[in-house]
Amino acid sequence: MSTETHVKDVKPGLKNLSVIFIVLETGRVTKTKDGHEVRTCKVADKTGSISISVWDEVGGLIQAGDIIRLNKGYASVFKGCLTLYTGRGGELQKIGEFCMVYSEVPNFSEPNPEYLAQMNKTVFHFVLVTHQGLNDQSNMNSSTAAPAGIILMCNMFFLQ
Template sequence: MERVDKIESLTPNSRNVNIVAKVVSKSEPRSVGSQYDQSQHQLAESLIADETGAIQLVLWDENINKVNEGDTVKISNAFVKVFRGKMQLNLGRYGKLEITDEELSNVNVENNLSEKTVYQGAARPGGARRRGWSPRGPRTRFGSE
């Protein structure tokens, strides 16, 4: 892992994310069905933080038992996904998670990116353009009656 990103610099479109962060909390695993093949998987959310901020990390199946509260993790090739209007860090198929001996004592959980609502596309408040909308009003055809 060459470049190390800071949590505060993550955006809804961040890809190839490399982070070193402390596991602040971890939820109990729950069973969910896959939208692709209907198989059952285990899922848990973990709040991770560095000195710049915090974000929810989604853990699937075998990665759930790799981490515990208080661990420092090194995450490489992850990506940010917006789920129900909130940013989450995901490992996906190509991401890697490992425990490291690096100490992170001063972490910032106040700047939690997963608590901030993210608007995408037509859901933006304040009159953002929507698909099918034109500033000239509704589209009409002339000459064919």
């Protein structure tokens, strides 16, 4: 097991995190296209607060006031906000209730200009291809011919 990490030390890209926190708020359930349930909870330790994304039935078991140990978690940026996740094989273990010293500030899941700047380095490269010439190929039958109009292809890559 990894050593305990405080909320203030959680950074994007960190893996195999072990964090102990108290649940301050549980968010509403959102259903994904695949039918999974996900909710975001606000959690905190003595160094600050952060959001954690919790999936499926585990999310329904978590309540405000629960003290939980996250094992094998990871941190990532979602919509410009730092968020904790349970990793593959990760677990949330309830270890107590209500009695924990915590601080809601700083909130490390607030939108962060550094994370937003990092996201702005993402470049969207658009390639426009007209249908002209695609339908002219003799080896294409009408069922495989490209539709009239413009095909928009998007390639996304990250500048380092």
